[in-house]
Amino acid sequence: MQMLAPAKINLSLDVLGRRDDGYHQVSMVMQTIALFDRVHVEEVSRSGVFLSGGSSEAPPDRSNLVYRAAALVLARAGRTGGVAIDLVKNIPVAAGLAGGSSDAAITIKLMNRLLGLGWSLAEMEALAAELGSDVPFLIRGGTALASGRGEQLTALPAAPTFWLVVVKPPFGASTPRVYQALGAPPYPGGQHREGATAKVMAALAAGSYGALIAAVGNDLEQVTIGWHQELQELKEALVRHGCDRALMSGSGPTILGFTEHEDVARQAAQAIEQSAYWSGYGVWVAKTLTEQEGNEG
Known part of the structure; x- marks a missing residue:
């Protein structure tokens, strides 16, 4: 099985x-x-x-x-x-x-x-x-x-279907170390702020891809990209090659390029793969999954 x-x-x-x-x-x-x-x-x-x-x-x-x-x-x-x-x-x-x-x-x-x-x-x-x-x-x-x-x-409501260019650098990121370096204040306490999550949830409720990519955000990006400035360059390269937005996933260091169109995702992925500057980086193209689509196979 x-x-x-x-x-x-x-x-x-x-x-x-x-x-x-x-x-x-x-x-x-x-x-x-x-x-x-x-x-x-x-x-x-x-x-x-x-x-x-x-x-x-x-x-x-x-x-x-x-x-x-x-x-x-x-x-x-x-x-x-x-x-x-x-x-x-x-x-x-x-x-x-x-x-x-x-x-x-x-x-x-x-x-x-x-x-x-x-x-x-x-x-x-x-x-x-x-x-x-x-x-x-x-x-x-x-x-x-x-x-x-x-x-x-x-x-939550299923996200509008979109495509991702998934780019993994030839190094990792330790999740505990990234969180530690963030220096978050004790919880509960600190200053309340509206983060990306509320905006993403509103975009999902509206079913809007445009609102969704405008809303995405990651508090841990500042830490991992601070250690590896080439990740910021990678984000900019993905946008230059046609992605609507780029964002780090989790504690990183993987960078995601967002687009509604499979052909744009594949063209951007090919551009990264063929660039000597990004030699050694793993590149994949994937679309979003709903819960109903499951994982049989």
């Missing part, structure tokens, strides 16, 4: 403050896109989790979120049998695209079905929250408001 694990992007990311538990209070709009890993799961007679595939950056060992997700499902379900899982990676690692979180979410969904556990989406989301802040969202995907530390989810 197998499923596709979609990447996610942030249409907004507002950091509201630093919490006492060490996490940050956030308000963000998340969106799944058609850039996928693939997870295959089957029952085996041996007891335990047997993970293969992955990549050098996401090795098939106990540190992998897929392994941790499978072990958690077996333990919570009280099952003594085992599962063999093969993970095919395509989503870049440490890119702000939640590939590992998506792999874990899809593992939970597959094992729920394969083992006949009968868990609801809400039950799977609660289990997913034990693995990381992004994992619950990726149980359903689509478009959602995420609050708290990212695990409190509210479904």
Whole structure:
């Protein structure tokens, strides 16, 4: 039994403050896109989790979120049998695209079905929250408001379909380090401000692509781009090559170029790929996904 694990992007990311538990209070709009890993799961007679595939950056060992997700499902379900899982990676690692979180979410969904556990989406989301802040969202995907530390989810109207040029530099960004460097004030407290999230939600309610790309924003951009000025140059290059707007996803360093048109996205992607200046950068083209489109395959 197998499923596709979609990447996610942030249409907004507002950091509201630093919490006492060490996490940050956030308000963000998340969106799944058609850039996928693939997870295959089957029952085996041996007891335990047997993970293969992955990549050098996401090795098939106990540190992998897929392994941790499978072990958690077996333990919570009280099952003594085992599962063999093969993970095919395509989503870049440490890119702000939640590939590992998506792999874990899809593992939970597959094992729920394969083992006949009968868990609801809400039950799977609660289990997913034990693995990381992004994992619950990726149980359903689509478009959602995420609050708290990212695990409190509210479904939103589907975003207008648009295309993205996804560009991953040949370096990563440590999410904890980026948040720490932001220097957010304690939460609750600090000065209230209207961030990008409220504007993005209004644009989604109106179904307006133009309003949406005008509204997108990311509080963490200032930190990661401050460390890597070439990311600002990359944003400008994507716009020069036809994208309507460019934005960093999550804690970065992946940069997204937005356009309504697939041909524009492919032309911009080709321009980046063919430029010697951006040698070593990974480039993909993907469109937005709705929750209903699912991840079978």
